Amino acid sequence: MTEKELQHLIDKYTSGRCNQKEQELMDKVLDGYNETEAPLIELEEETLIQDEIYSNIIKKRTIPTKTQPNTKYKWLKISAAIVLLLFSLSAVFYNVNPFAETEVIAQKFIIKSTEWGQRSTLKLQDGTKISLNAGSSIEFPESFNEHSTRDVKLIGEAFFEVAKNPNKPFIIHTENVTTQVLGTSFNVNAYDFSENISVTVRTGKVRVQSENKDGDINTVYLAPNQMAEYSKKGDELITSTVANENYLDWKNGIIRFNDITFLEASKMLTRWYGIEVDFQSPALKNCHITARYEKAKLHVVLESIKFATKGMDYEYLENNTILLKGSCNH
Known part of the structure; x- marks a missing residue:
């Protein structure tokens, strides 16, 4: 909290314009002090700071003459308490202060794309290998270390060989279809222009979920040589068995x-x-x-x-x- 922000909060408190959280904070500060206690700040330099804050408060608040001495003493103690809060960066103040700055740590995401007529292979930080078909793109975080799951976004087609990690499921997002695995190999075809989104499993087990237009979730589990196909037009998820590995023709x-x-x-x-x-x-x-x-x-x-x-x-x-x-x- 800056000195300017502190002064703004004092102005709001003395004029009765604090919101509930600000009022609770100031009341909590005042509850720790009473009028029979000695002043909290005794050093000459700090007393000057008290007096300066007190004078600023008095300008904003009208006090009857007969009660002014006691009120002044009370407001000096309030000012002292607030100064201490400013210098000590109280944890309570930080949690409720509306002016406190929140540090935002930006997660770096990487996007890999291929043009028509191009194919590429990449390896993620966790060891997962991805073969990307032409006209496709995939987005993923630079590191999965700070996440409980390994989420990526795919447009187009890709073959995944996911590194096993039972504690961090690997999830592929394609429009309204998500594919989740722990460690396996499978193909996802999700071109924008295609009428269907398909997931075909080569090894391991895969969970595929689709969300229809009504918000209902349909879940299927696939074993090797099984395919789940979501029809964009029919808004449904259908499973079938594949007789061969023709779905990997592009990769071969x-x-x-x-x-x-x-x-x-x-x-x-x-x-x-x-x-x-x-x-x-x-x-x-x-x-x-x-x-x-x-x-x-x-x-x-x-x-x-x-x-x-x-x-x-x-x-x-x-x-x-x-x-x-x-x-x-x-």
Whole structure:
């Protein structure tokens, strides 16, 4: 508390404008003293401080002449007590003083992001390893030491290999879905543009919770090769069993088109190669394709699609854009 703030509190007290906490504080100070006691401050220099504070109080307070001597003595003692509080930084005063400054320790957060066509791997302070897919970002504290849980925020897709720590659950936040584990490996797919948020477990056990529009919480527990999928449109959480590890294709450098439309395939190409795809004809968007490519270059994928459709062609445009044209004749 600064001297200016102290003077402000004295002014409020003498004019009867203290709030409840301030009044309780001052009453508590006064309760420790009575009029039969000797003055608390006896040193000449400190008595001058008393007199100065007393004169400031008198300016703010009107006192009848017949009671002035006793009141002056009482207010000198009040002033002395307040000065002592100022110099000793009383713990009680600190807790209730409305002017006390609160030290805020800012927790440093780190954000790692990937552009379209990029993938990266990072290791957190606790030993957790994260593989981040293209067009994704993850936010986490510089250290988990001051926290009871290990919380991170994910946009996009990532594969987690969480370091075991039974005392600190690892929690991934993705929109209105949270995934909690103690130590395991699993994949989370939560792109903004996707209609679903999915969590697929490779090893260990995972708890997945979703909150619907009514605020109700749905909780499921997943074992290896199980997936929980939250439908943004249907506002529901559904579990299923996965027959293989295709959900890790992106991590293993594999592009897989499982009888999907060209429109869906174009979004995968955008994520994988960082390109934009345009269609000369809207009908091309509804063509279907089934194919698998492992660590293939873009022109290899395009030539393969061209050969398989027997009618589709492509053209490189400016601004890293590919134009699909022609038709699909399987």
